[in-house]
Amino acid sequence: xxxxxxxxxxxxxxxxxxxxxxxxxxxxxxxxxxxxxxxxxxxxxxxxxxxxxxxxxxxxxxxxxxxxxxxxxxxxxxxxxxxxxxxxxxxxxxxxxxxxxxxxxxxxxxxxxxxxxxxxxxxxxxxxxxxxxxxxxxxxxxxxxxxxxxxxxxxxxxxxxxxxxxxxxxxxxxxxxxxxxxxxxxxxxxxxxxxxxxxxxxxxxxxxxxxxxxxxxxxxxxxxxxxxxxxx
Amino acid sequence: xxxxxxxxxxxxxxxxxxxxxxxxxxxxxxxxxxxxxxxxxxxxxxxxxxxxxxxxxxxxxxxxxxxxxxxxxxxxxxxxxxxxxxxxxxxxxxxxxxxxxxxxxxxxxxxxxxxxxxxxxxxxxxxxxxxxxxxxxxxxxxxxxxxxxxxxxxxxxxxxxxxxxxxxxxxxxx
Numbered sequence: 242x243x244x245x246x247x248x249x250x251x252x253x254x255x256x257x258x259x260x261x262x263x264x265x266x267x268x269x270x271x272x273x274x275x276x277x278x279x280x281x282x283x284x285x286x287x288x289x290x291x292x293x294x295x296x297x298x299x300x301x302x303x304x305x306x307x308x309x310x311x312x313x314x315x316x317x318x319x320x321x322x323x324x325x326x327x328x329x330x331x332x333x334x335x336x337x338x339x340x341x342x343x344x345x346x347x348x349x350x351x352x353x354x355x356x357x358x359x360x361x362x363x364x365x366x367x368x369x370x371x372x373x374x375x376x377x378x379x380x381x382x383x384x385x386x387x388x389x390x391x392x393x394x395x396x397x398x399x400x401x402x403x404x405x406x407x408x409x410x411x412x413x414x415x416x417x418x419x420x421x422x423x424x425x426x427x428x429x430x431x432x433x434x435x436x437x438x439x440x441x442x443x444x445x446x447x448x449x450x451x452x453x454x455x456x457x458x459x460x461x462x463x464x465x466x467x468x469x470x471x472x473x
Numbered sequence: 474x475x476x477x478x479x480x481x482x483x484x485x486x487x488x489x490x491x492x493x494x495x496x497x498x499x500x501x502x503x504x505x506x507x508x509x510x511x512x513x514x515x516x517x518x519x520x521x522x523x524x525x526x527x528x529x530x531x532x533x534x535x536x537x538x539x540x541x542x543x544x545x546x547x548x549x550x551x552x553x554x555x556x557x558x559x560x561x562x563x564x565x566x567x568x569x570x571x572x573x574x575x576x577x578x579x580x581x582x583x584x585x586x587x588x589x590x591x592x593x594x595x596x597x598x599x600x601x602x603x604x605x606x607x608x609x610x611x612x613x614x615x616x617x618x619x620x621x622x623x624x625x626x627x628x629x630x631x632x633x634x635x636x637x638x639x640x641x642x643x644x645x646x647x
Contacts, residue, residue: 250584
């Protein structure tokens with residue numbers, strides 16, 4: 242290896258860097274930190290009341306005072322329940338902020354998607370799955386599935402984490418599709434329609450994932466072949 | 474200083490240094506996610522400094538010092554490695570996993586892999602100074618402040634390390 246090759250080796254190392262998405266996400270997380278700057282204008286009491294972190298702080302204080310009972314209870318709440326907004330906008334929002342790495346984010350988005358299906362199933366079993374609630378759950382589910390796939394794209398391909406997460410999520414989606422079929426078979430026409438409509442959304446998410454997988458595998462094969470040729 | 478100026482200045486240094494800090498962390502911990510976490514942690518610390526009245530003389534050296542310390546902390550937390558081993562190796566060195574760059578968009582050239590492999594075979598005192606000097610273009614003074622040494626010691630280590638690297642590749646300078 243001559244001096245030129247050593248220099249090239251050192252320069253090529255500089256190709257290692259963050260992805261565009263990782264870079265933006267880190268900056269977004271940092272800018273969202275609750276840092277009190279001596280240069281910042283003093284916030285009014287009104288602004289403080291509507292500050293997201295004020296809610297989070299208040300919530301943490303409540304948890305500390307109630308021994309976590311409320312936080313535990315809100316985890317089991319369903320759309321329409323008193324504690325449901327706390328579950329969605331505080332408990333889950335805190336985890337949104339605290340989850341940083343792409344794999345952890347993907348895992349969390351998958352968990353949220355499955356949570357929405359759990360809620361829909363629980364509502365359907367109690368005959369409380371109204372068209373409005375079903376529509377809201379479907380929208381949230383689609384958003385979570387989309388965010389899950391976006392985060393998967395940022396995960397390292399050498400760790401097989403992407404494949405593991407994909408497989409786990411796929412299995413969960415299929416399980417929930419079966420559960421919804423069983424629930425639907427025990428319902429009358431009106432309720433059956435809501436459950437079937439939700440099931441269609443779940444099946445659609447599973448099918449689009451399969452198509453994406455196929456395209457992604459082909460792209461990876463091309464990249465691997467390119468790398469092999471380059472190294473040869 | 475007004476808030477938007479602080480944000481602008483912070484964003485500038487973030488865009489300038491994030492990749493090199495990530496590279497430094499990634500090559501030391503061989504774990505992409507952990508490296509991303511460390512980079513976020515480091516810039517969060519800088520962001521706090523920006524929002525305080527404390528002043529930082531050399532931001533680049535400051536960021537690399539934080540990275541150096543975070544990496545050592547990370548090794549210390551790892552149960553599989555004893556503190557004794559870390560102290561013996563002076564800075565808690567861990568072999569570069571040059572074969573695993575961890576991202577489809579990053580494919581290390583053969584030359585890079587060979588240089589990293591050669592650096593890996595060297596004594597711990599040369600590894601980091603060589604990497605910081607040549608891959609990250611840091612001055613001996615900056616490196617000295619990062620690893621807690623003097624510029625003279627760093628310069629000597631760079632010279633000797635470079636000599637050893639050339640010997641490794643049988644390309645001794647004339």
